[in-house]
Amino acid sequence: MTNAAARPGRGRRPAEEVRTRVLAATSTLLFDEGLRSVTFDRVANVSGSSKTTLYKWWPTPGALAADAYFASSRERLEFPDSGDIRRDIRSQLRAFVRLLTDGRAGSVIAELIGAAQSDPALSEALSAGYTMPRRRLAIDAIERARGRGQLREDADPDLLVDQLWGACYNRLLVPDNSLSEAYADALVDNALRGAATGAYQQQQSW
Structure with missing residues (x-):
C-alpha cells in the first residue's frame, strides 16, 4: 500500500469535517477581529481549506460569517x-x-x-x-x-x-x-x- 493510499490527501477529508473547521476558523476571526476580518483569503489560510471550497459553499464572506455566528449561538437560543x-x-x-x-x-x-x-x-x-x-x-x-x-x-x-x-x-x-x-x-x-x-x-x- 502506498503512502498516498494509506493517508488520504487534504482534499479528501470528509465534507462535514472541512465545514466544521471552516466555521470554527471563521467564528474565531469574527469574534476576535470583527466582520471585516472574514475574507475568503483569511479563512482559507486559518482553516487550511481552499478558497474554491469556500466559494462552492458560500456566495460571499458575509454569508459565511452569518453561518459561523449561527453555529456558535444555536445552543444558547x-x-x-x-x-x-x-x-x-x-x-x-x-x-x-x-x-x-x-x-x-x-x-x-x-x-x-x-x-x-x-x-x-x-x-x-x-x-x-x-x-x-x-x-x-x-x-x-x-x-x-x-x-x-x-x-x-x-x-x-x-x-x-x-x-x-x-x-x-x-x-x-x-x-x-x-x-x-x-x-x-x-x-x-x-x-x-x-x-x-x-x-x-x-x-x-x-
Missing part, C-alpha cells in the same frame, strides 16, 4: 417548553439578552445586520439561518399557549414576536437605553397583559 408561556418567553428572552450583551456577540450580530443591508447573500443567510428559525420557534410557543388557553385566540403571534424580540434588537442597534434582563422581563409582562386570557392573568403575580 433554545426555546424552553415548560407549559407556562410567561415563564418560557421570559427564559428565552433573558437568554437572548445575555447573548447580545455578553462579550462580542452583540456587536457581531449588529455588524451582520448592518452589512446585510448591502449584501443580498448575507441578508438571505441571516433570514434563512437565524432570524426566521428563531421567529418560528417563538410563534410555535405562542400558538401552543393559545391552545392551552393562556393567550387569547386573537393574539397575533407575529406581532408579539416583533414586540418582544424586535424591541431588544432596537436597543442593540439604537443604544439610547440599556439592554438588560430586567428590560426583557418588563417587555414580557407588558405584552402578555394585553395578550393573555383573563383566566391566565389571574394565575400570575404581575
Whole structure:
C-alpha cells in the first residue's frame, strides 16, 4: 500500500469535517477581529481549506460569517417548553439578552445586520439561518399557549414576536437605553397583559 493510499490527501477529508473547521476558523476571526476580518483569503489560510471550497459553499464572506455566528449561538437560543408561556418567553428572552450583551456577540450580530443591508447573500443567510428559525420557534410557543388557553385566540403571534424580540434588537442597534434582563422581563409582562386570557392573568403575580 502506498503512502498516498494509506493517508488520504487534504482534499479528501470528509465534507462535514472541512465545514466544521471552516466555521470554527471563521467564528474565531469574527469574534476576535470583527466582520471585516472574514475574507475568503483569511479563512482559507486559518482553516487550511481552499478558497474554491469556500466559494462552492458560500456566495460571499458575509454569508459565511452569518453561518459561523449561527453555529456558535444555536445552543444558547433554545426555546424552553415548560407549559407556562410567561415563564418560557421570559427564559428565552433573558437568554437572548445575555447573548447580545455578553462579550462580542452583540456587536457581531449588529455588524451582520448592518452589512446585510448591502449584501443580498448575507441578508438571505441571516433570514434563512437565524432570524426566521428563531421567529418560528417563538410563534410555535405562542400558538401552543393559545391552545392551552393562556393567550387569547386573537393574539397575533407575529406581532408579539416583533414586540418582544424586535424591541431588544432596537436597543442593540439604537443604544439610547440599556439592554438588560430586567428590560426583557418588563417587555414580557407588558405584552402578555394585553395578550393573555383573563383566566391566565389571574394565575400570575404581575
